[in-house]
Amino acid sequence: MRGRPVLGLLPWALFFAAFGLLPLLTALGLSFFAMNPLRPDLTRWIGLANYGHALTSPAFWHALRTTALFVVVSVPLTLGLGYLVAALLGRVRRGEAFFRAAVFFPATLSMVVISLVFKSLYAEQGLLNGWLAMAGLPPFHWLQDPRLALPSIIAMDVWASVGYYAILLLAARKTLPLEQLEAARLEGLSFGQIERRIVFPHVKPVVLFVILLDTIRAFQIFIEVFVLTRGGPLESTLTLVYHLYERAFYHFEMGYACAIAYLLLLLVGAILLVQRRVLREREAVAA
Amino acid sequence: MGSRSHPVVAALAAALLLAGCGGNVGQKRQIVFWQFSPLETIQPVLARFEKEHPDLHVQVEQLTWQSGREKIVAAIAAGRPPDLCEIGSTFLPGLVADSTLVDLTDSVPDLVPQLRGWETARYRGRAYALPWMLGTRALYMNVDLMRKAGLDPAHPPTTWSELASAVARVDAIGPGIKGFGMNSGEREVLFKKFMPFAWGNGGDILDSTLTRSVVASPQNLEALRFYLSLKPHALLDRQEMLDEAFLRGRLGFTISGPWLLRKIPQSAPQLAFEPILMPRPGPNRGKPASFAGAEALGIFRGAREKAVALTLARFLVREENTMPLYVATGNAFPAAVAAAQDSYFVGHTKDRVFVEQLTTAVAPPVHPRWVEIEEILNSELEQAIYGTKTAQAALRSADERIAALLSPKP
Numbered sequence: 055m056r057g058r059p060v061l062g063l064l065p066w067a068l069f070f071a072a073f074g075l076l077p078l079l080t081a082l083g084l085s086f087f088a089m090n091p092l093r094p095d096l097t098r099w100i101g102l103a104n105y106g107h108a109l110t111s112p113a114f115w116h117a118l119r120t121t122a123l124f125v126v127v128s129v130p131l132t133l134g135l136g137y138l139v140a141a142l143l144g145r146v147r148r149g150e151a152f153f154r155a156a157v158f159f160p161a162t163l164s165m166v167v168i169s170l171v172f173k174s175l176y177a178e179q180g181l182l183n184g185w186l187a188m189a190g191l192p193p194f195h196w197l198q199d200p201r202l203a204l205p206s207i208i209a210m211d212v213w214a215s216v217g218y219y220a221i222l223l224l225a226a227r228k229t230l231p232l233e234q235l236e237a238a239r240l241e242g243l244s245f246g247q248i249e250r251r252i253v254f255p256h257v258k259p260v261v262l263f264v265i266l267l268d269t270i271r272a273f274q275i276f277i278e279v280f281v282l283t284r285g286g287p288l289e290s291t292l293t294l295v296y297h298l299y300e301r302a303f304y305h306f307e308m309g310y311a312c313a314i315a316y317l318l319l320l321l322v323g324a325i326l327l328v329q330r331r332v333l334r335e336r337e338a339v340a341a
Numbered sequence: 342m343g344s345r346s347h348p349v350v351a352a353l354a355a356a357l358l359l360a361g362c363g364g365n366v367g368q369k370r371q372i373v374f375w376q377f378s379p380l381e382t383i384q385p386v387l388a389r390f391e392k393e394h395p396d397l398h399v400q401v402e403q404l405t406w407q408s409g410r411e412k413i414v415a416a417i418a419a420g421r422p423p424d425l426c427e428i429g430s431t432f433l434p435g436l437v438a439d440s441t442l443v444d445l446t447d448s449v450p451d452l453v454p455q456l457r458g459w460e461t462a463r464y465r466g467r468a469y470a471l472p473w474m475l476g477t478r479a480l481y482m483n484v485d486l487m488r489k490a491g492l493d494p495a496h497p498p499t500t501w502s503e504l505a506s507a508v509a510r511v512d513a514i515g516p517g518i519k520g521f522g523m524n525s526g527e528r529e530v531l532f533k534k535f536m537p538f539a540w541g542n543g544g545d546i547l548d549s550t551l552t553r554s555v556v557a558s559p560q561n562l563e564a565l566r567f568y569l570s571l572k573p574h575a576l577l578d579r580q581e582m583l584d585e586a587f588l589r590g591r592l593g594f595t596i597s598g599p600w601l602l603r604k605i606p607q608s609a610p611q612l613a614f615e616p617i618l619m620p621r622p623g624p625n626r627g628k629p630a631s632f633a634g635a636e637a638l639g640i641f642r643g644a645r646e647k648a649v650a651l652t653l654a655r656f657l658v659r660e661e662n663t664m665p666l667y668v669a670t671g672n673a674f675p676a677a678v679a680a681a682q683d684s685y686f687v688g689h690t691k692d693r694v695f696v697e698q699l700t701t702a703v704a705p706p707v708h709p710r711w712v713e714i715e716e717i718l719n720s721e722l723e724q725a726i727y728g729t730k731t732a733q734a735a736l737r738s739a740d741e742r743i744a745a746l747l748s749p750k751p
Contacts, residue, residue, distance in 0.1 A: 091418035092439040287526045
């Protein structure tokens with residue numbers, strides 16, 4: 055009987071080893087080689103040269119800056135809106151199931167589908183410019199203007215992710231005992247005070263989880279850029295993962311692309327560690 | 342428990358064994374063929390091939406334009422490429438440079454006079470693929486907007502100055518109407534839209550030996566200045582959005598491919614339009630050049646069935662096997678010389694314009710560093726289009742960067 059749980063985990067472990075661990079380790083190994091996928095026979099060991107090349111490449115730093123900007127803007131926006139939507143959903147008395155489903159709906163769609171829908175929405179003759187025209191405003195070149203392209207992608211990404219995180223936060227709110235809220239109301243606490251003193255401390259672990267999850271996801275932004283802008287215009291949406299995709303499949307620098315992927319992994323790992331430490335320290339101070 | 346799992350293990354082993362027998366289906370030899378056309382279009386052609394060669398079976402797979410390249414690269418890297426593969430002319434130079442494709446020169450001398458577009462598949466005089474379908478772009482003109490602008494659509498613009506004048510007059514019709522569709526926001530196509538003007542003006546990207554950049558030539562500069570002069574009257578957007586705007590009757594002129602000939606009757610049957618040849622620099626100057634691309638058939642060095650793959654390739658490039666693909670998809674024209682005389686083009690005058698345009702279309706050079714050259718060209722052109730560089734500065738910068746790329750490292 056003791057062996058049964060291990061046996062039960064075996065399919066998952068095999069799947070993870072084949073499609074998770076093995077590619078991960080292979081990519082790590084490749085990052086130390088000059089490897090052209092079209093000529094695998096010419097693959098040669100170059101040590102840390104790919105990492106050195108990335109760290110001295112202006113294109114890498116540009117892509118990193120763009121990605122960082124995306125993360126810095128999209129994560130707080132997603133979290134803030136997600137928290138607000140969860141709070142509003144928590145107060146809905148009628149049709150809660152409908153609103154929950156409506157809010158969660160974008161999370162059920164593939165990002166490719168969402169991007170294609172937004173591509174028509176952002177078009178010169180799209181719905182968005184149609185609304186602006188009705189309001190007597192001139193059209194915007196949402197994806198053609200280098201100043202607007204990244205904000206447009208951020209807006210779409212936030213719309214697509216808010217519902218998922220809102221449902222997570224709502225679930226956390228629902229675990230708060232009603233008696234506690236009733237008591238707070240009887241004590242005469244305002245809505246803001248209840249949110250700040252009772253609800254937020256209660257859902258804080260989930261907030262932390264959402265921040266970590268969304269930060270990882272935001273650093274990996276690729277599909278949106280691939281479908282909407284391909285890194286343009288004027289490289290204003292050239293993110294790190296799109297950059298590594300171009301290096302791998304257009305320039306056939308697979309080793310270099312793997313090195314970029316591992317630099318991204320290290321960066322995200324470091325940021326997550328700092329985030330956790332800072333948030334825990336704050337928690338300790340508050341306690 | 343142990344004895345129960347035996348049938349499962351046996352079934353898995355049998356499945357693996359069957360999967361390993363990829364080379365033969367029954368007694369037939371199997372050719373793995375990857376291509377981009379819809380399966381319902383290519384299947385009848387392949388059925389005819391199998392009828393002609395009863396000992397062969399073609400396992401065809403449709404690649405997508407979005408991820409086909411990645412799939413091919415991954416298959417080569419894994420050492421399991423298809424036996425025969427459709428390859429776009431902009432992808433071909435990289436494959437040739439890395440010696441990934443079989444040199445077909447000595448196997449197909451008889452096909453040389455029968456096919457056009459060899460320049461898209463040749464490197465240093467050797468052919469690494471068979472031209473299959475050829476693509477080009479022409480200028481689409483909205484007939485109604487021409488009339489509204491007080492112009493005679495029976496006399497479409499044939500020179501740069503006539504085009505500039507027509508574009509400005511159409512643009513002046515009113516809000517919501519633009520004179521010209523200019524590509525932006527997708528770097529990979531920018532040079533395809535500008536270079537026709539440069540090629541038509543006698544300009545080029547590399548010299549005839551493919552060792553020196555000639556991007557900063559006066560001919561290219563004149564062409565780029567002309568191209569940018571259309572910008573104030575242009576809608577700047579991606580190709581599919583420009584096509585969409587043309588369909589909605591919002592564009593006077595746009596450069597696009599033959600696929601619009603199929604799309605317009607379906608999506609905008611009321612639209613009065615004509616495809617016309619690209620304009621030339623002046624009445625007695627230059628030529629109406631355009632971009633020439635090709636879908637070629639290549640055989641990878643790592644392919645298992647090279648000989649029969651060539652048999653299939655030779656069959657596919659025949660005129661009677663390429664015309665059905667063109668009629669069904671309208672994306673690219675048969676490379677077979679005989680196809681230009683096909684009766685289909687007698688009744689389809691709009692299609693004939695593209696056949697004529699192909700005669701003056703120019704293919705980008707097949708150069709081992711083409712991916713980088715293309716990237717430099719596109720990024721500098723993008724800066725010129727967005728006004729962050731002048732035409733001269735953009736071309737000079739492109740020239741310097743390409744020269745640095747081509748010069749041997751010390």
